Amino acid sequence: MTAEAKSSYHHGDLHKALLHSARTLLERDGIGSLKLRAITRHAGVSATAAVPHFGNLTGLLSALAAQGFDELAAAMSPEHTRTPQDMGLAYVRFAIDNPSLFTLMFRSDAVNPDNAALAAASTRAFDRLITLTVNKTHSDVPHEAAMAALWAKVHGLAVLAIDGLLLPLTRYNGKEGSLDDLISKALS
C-alpha cells in the first residue's frame, strides 16, 4: 500500500482535492465564488460529493479557514519573528498576501466556530502572538491591555489594508509613500 493511496476510495484524496479547489477559487475569484457547486465542479466530481467529507459548505469553509490559521501561525514562527514588532509585521503581511483567505478566517457567519480543527488552529495562532507579547513587553499598563492594544493595532492594520482604506494615508501630506512604510511606522 503506497503512502498516497491510503484511505483512497474512488477519487484518491477528495478531501484534500476539494480544499485545493476551494483555495484556488478563493484566490482567483474571491470569497463570493466559494459555492459548493463551483468547488465540486472544479474538482471534477458531482455537486454533493463534499457532503461525506465536510458535512456542508460551512464545514468545508471551516476547514479552509483552519488551514489559513495554520499558515498564519507558521508565518509567525519564532525563527522569523523575535520581537512583537516582527510578529505584527508578519501578521499584516500574511493578511495582505492572502486577503481573501484572511477575510474568510474572520467571517464568523461563513464558518463554524465550534469546528474542532478551526478552533484549535486559531488558538495556536493567537497564542503565538500573545505569548511573545507577554514575554517582551515592558509597560506600565497591565499585560492584558498591552496585548489587546498590540493585537488590535495589528489586526486593524490588516483589515484596513485589505479594504484599501489605508491608501489615502500613504499620500497625505503631498509626498507619496509606500504602504509598507506606513505600516512599519504605524507598528513602531
Next chain:
Amino acid sequence: MTAEAKSSYHHGDLHKALLHSARTLLERDGIGSLKLRAITRHAGVSATAAVPHFGNLTGLLSALAAQGFDELAAAMSPEHTRTPQDMGLAYVRFAIDNPSLFTLMFRSDAVNPDNAALAAASTRAFDRLITLTVNKTHSDVPHEAAMAALWAKVHGLAVLAIDGLLLPLTRYNGKEGSLDDLISKALS
C-alpha cells in the same frame, strides 16, 4: 398635501420602510437574514418591490451601510468627543452596540463601494476621526503613521470585540475584568 404623503404612490414611503425592515431584520437575526424576499415580506410588499428604489439587494444594503456611517459620524461628533481617545472609545462603543450593522458597513462584497451615498457617508465618518487625530496628536512619528496606528487600534478593537476574541483577555491573570476596562486601558 400632508408632509408624509409627498412622493407617495401606493405605499407611502417604501424607500424608508424597506430600510427600516432591513435594519430590524439585521439587528434581530443578523447579517445572514438580509435576503431581499425577507425584507420585502417584512415590509408587506412583493418580492421585487425594492428594485425601483434600490436597483438590487446590493443597493439596499449599501444604503443601509451609509445610514450606519452617518450614525457612526454622529457618535463621534465634536460635542461628545474632544480627544482622540474619546473618539476612539466612541468608535468602539458604536461597533459593540451595533455589531451586525458595523460588520455590514465593512463587508465590501455585500455592498457597492461606488455607491455615492455610501462613499460620502464613510468619508465623512473617517474624516472626523482623522482630523481630530491630526490636530491633537504630538508625536515623533509622521502624522499619517500616527493616524494609521490610532485608526487601526480602534478598528481592530471593534472587530475583535464583535467576534468575541477579546473575552479571553478580560480574565487573563486570574482576576476577572470588564471588557470596557480592557478597551479603555488598551486605548490609553
Next chain:
DNA sequence: TCTATAACTTTACACTGTAAAAATAACTTG
C-alpha cells in the same frame, strides 16, 4: 378627463445548498 409615468405585482428562470435514494467501489469477514 386623458395620457404618461412611476410604483408595484406577477410570472418566469437560472442559480443556490442539501436531503434522500440509488449506484458503485473498497474493505472485512467467513
Next chain:
DNA sequence: CAAGTTATTTTTACAGTGTAAAGTTATAGA
C-alpha cells in the same frame, strides 16, 4: 476466494435565492 458490509459518490428532487420581463395600478400633469 466469495459474500456481505460499509463508505464514497452520483442521481434525483425540492425549497429557497436574486432578478429580468411583462403586466397592472395609482398618481401627476395637461
